[in-house]
Amino acid sequence: MDPVTHGLIGATASQSFAKKETLRAAAFTGFVSATLADLDVFLFSTTDPLLNLELHRQFTHSLIFIPIGALFATALIWWFVKKHLTLKQTYFFSLAGYATAGMADYLTSYGVHLLWPxxxxxxxxxxxxxxxxxxxxxxxVCTGIAFWKRDKLFSRIALGWVVLYLIFGFSQKQKAINIAEEMATQNDQSIDRIDVKPTIANQLVWSVRYENQDTLHAYGIRLFPFSDPIIYEGETAPLLDWRNEFNSFNGTILYKDIERFSKLSNGFLIKHPGHENVIGDARYSMLPTTLSPLWGIEIDTTRPDQHVDFGTYRDASPEIRQTFMDMLFGRKLR
Incomplete structure (x- = not known):
């Protein structure tokens, strides 16, 4: 989840337990503490590009790390709020804010190591x-009003908004899964695995990827309340049998890096159609109907004892943006 929303959820959680005279300081404490977990993006290796991907949303987002993260947050924040909060209060509000970080990311895609280690x-x-x-x-809106009026009622309204919005998202996802299962049945296919998630910045257009006999099928599904769903049929691509293809490199750094990336991608690996020697995470693309991964690793078999390179392959061309907007508004694709 983006840092601003992380902070706002943390502020909302902390405000909800604060008294009127400490509400603003509690909001500040919750906001800052909720964003600290994402400082793991600065943990990286100049020689091992995959290390950053493995550490992001790992120990800093785990449930067991929450009290420790809150302690670090308290040490950082207390000097700014000690005129308004005691050390104990600062830790309590930091705990409330930091606890939301891992859970907020758990609601999105990519995954969180909640039970690490x-x-x-x-x-x-x-x-x-x-x-x-x-x-x-x-x-x-709700958290801002609560901060301005020092009234935690609006913080609780914000929490209500969060819950209702997430219930709507859960309902939308279940509808998309049901539609995907119906499509597979109509095509005389079984679903071995499925990945369903909302596309960027909305809850209306959903990305569907399902595996059938080592082939990945992509669909976009528009779900607008009280309207019939619109299905956008997409591309198909063979999943990469990387263990067999790179078996001769077993035991090398190259092989281990492919294995690590496969784990990070939940096994949804394909060859990038637009970049030679690139293996991509098939779950993510600019459009729900395409299988052109947003990121991947470049394989160089001439350097089996060196780490792979990681790259991003975003295409935000006017054509891509227009196609996405057509899906969002339920238009026929050109």
Whole structure:
């Protein structure tokens, strides 16, 4: 989730427990503490590009790290709020704010290591985009009024907005899954695995990827309340059998890096259609109907004992943007 929304959710959570005289300081504490977990983006290696991907949303977002993260937040924030809050209050509001960080990212895609270090698995609900302006706007309005009037009633209204919006997202996702299952049945296919998530900045157009017999199928589904769904049929591509293709490199750094990237991509690996020697994460593309990954690793078999390069491959051309807007407004694609 974007840093601003992270902070606003943290501020809302802290405000909800504050008294009128401490509400503003509590909001500030919650806002800052909720954003600290994402400082893990600065943990990287100049020689190992995948390390940053592995550490992002890892220990700083785990449930067991919440009290420790709140402690760091308290040490940072207390010097700014000590005229308004005691050290104990500062820790309490930092705890409330920091606790929202991992849970907020859990609602989006890509996944969070909530149970690190006990379980090495990423969890995600995929019910809201990492950036959703309507969701954020509702929190800004309610939390802003609460801050201005020093009235935590509006903080609780903000929490109500968050819950209702997420329930709507969960409902939309279930509808998309049901439609995908119906499409697979109509095509005499079984679904071996499925990945469903909202597209960027909205809850109306959903991205569907499902696997059938080692082939990935992509669809876009527009779900507008009280209207019939619109299905945009997309591309298909074979999933990469990387273990077989790169078996001769087993034991090398190259092989281990492909294995690491496969784990980060939940096994949805394909060859990038527009970039030779690039293996991409097939779950993410500019359009829900295309299988041109937004990021991937470049394979150089002449350097098996060196780490792979990681790159991004975004195409925000006018044609791509227009196609996305056509989907968003339920138009026929050109």
């Amino acid at each position: 006990f379980v090495d698995e990423r969890y995600s609900l995929n019910i809201i985009s990492v950036f959703d302006p309507l969701f954020t706007l509702g929190i800004i």
